[in-house]
Amino acid sequence: MEVKEWTYEEFPEFAEEVEGAERIPTTGDEIGVFYQHDVEYAEIDGEKLHLQILRPLTRNRPNMICPCVVFVQGSAWFKQDVYIQLPRVAKLAERGYVVAVVEYRHSGIAPFPAQIMDTRNAVRFMRVHAEEYGIDPEKIVVAGDSSGGHTAMFAGMIHDDVENNLFPGISAEVKGILNFYGSCSVMKEDSNPTQLLHCQPDSPEGMVMGHVDLRESEELRRRLSVECNIEKDSVIPPTIIFHGTKDRVVNCEGSVILYRRMKECGKDVKLYLIEGADHSGNEFWTEQVLDIMEDFIQKAVR
Incomplete structure (x- = not known):
């Protein structure tokens, strides 16, 4: 066999x-992948x-x-470990989706809404570099888990962040939102069942709002809580919510409250309760759940 620069097609098997x-x-x-x-x-x-x-x-x-899934890794808004769920989100990549896991400015250096x-x-970056990373710029959805689910919800709902746009003229709009056990509300005392500092300055929610005591400000609690920012005229892309029924970190009831508020306002939303699942876990990445994710994404990006 001749030694030369073979193309794959030319090379003899x-x-x-x-x-x-x-x-x-x-x-x-x-x-x-x-x-x-x-x-x-x-x-x-x-x-x-x-x-x-x-x-x-x-x-x-x-x-x-x-299509592209921009995934926000949860961290209670503290500094993220952006590598921790790569094996799990790789399952989406194996189904034909580019997945971009986002590092945001954590609460120690920038308060809400910096993460959004x-x-x-x-x-916008993925849209600008669509050709380089092999994505269809018109087929982007946003996803996230825990605080990342909260961030993903707001990222899909906010449409007036022009002054924060690092890529002028480039849209940040998405076709859908996947919310995994998002820490979306702090309105109830048991929003975080195992957190003794709930809404206090050193709590995750207090830190992300600027190291303040949220117990003293309903206005700030409402600003941080997703359901309090949804009205009938809110523009929200189709949304899917997954939450474990035994979540000890973020009360499952918070996702129920969000789901009911979105339904009340006529939004396209589906809630899946993962029986027996705690906060995160392999139960959220079974073939059945991946099938549900894929069906949702395919319909959303049509």
């Missing part, structure tokens, strides 16, 4: 019969923010164009 060897057929359409780590998407006040980007690819289609603005700028 090894066809020799080898006694005892078994040949396994392939189609070339088997999906794998390519991981691009720590992609800088913004720098704000000296703070560099990154994305973890997971891209599907096959032998036959190394340059796939896919960062997420919307991450959406």
Whole structure:
């Protein structure tokens, strides 16, 4: 065989019969995931923010164009571990979606709504770099878990963040929202069943609102709570909510309150209660739940 710069198509396949060897057929359409780590998407006040980007690819289609899921990793609004759920979200990439995991400015350096603005700028970054990362810029949804679910909800609901737009002229609008056990409300005392500092200055919610005592300000509690910011004329893309029925960190009732408020205001929303599931867990990434996610995304981006 000649040594040269072979193309894949030109290269002769090894066809020799080898006694005892078994040949396994392939189609070339088997999906794998390519991981691009720590992609800088913004720098704000000296703070560099990154994305973890997971891209599907096959032998036959190394340059796939896919819908994009911008996923906000939860952290109680503190500094995130943006790598912790990569094996789980990779399951979506394996189904043909580019997944971009967002790093936001945490509550120690920037109060609400900085996390939302960062997420919307991450959406814009992916839209600007659609060709580079193999996405369809018209088929982007936002997702997140815990505080990331809260952030994803607001990121899909806010439409007037022009002054925070790092990519002038580029839209941050999304086709859908996937909310995984989002910490979306602080209006009830048992919103966070195991948190003894609920709404106090050192609590996660107190920190993200500027290290303040939310017990003294219903106005600030309402500003932070998603359901309190939804009206009949609110423009909200189709939304899907997943919540475990034994969530000890974020009360499942909070998602029920949000769901009922969205239904009351005529919004397109579906709630799935994952029986016995705590805060996070493999129960949210079963084949059944992934099928539900995929069906939702496909309908949302049509």
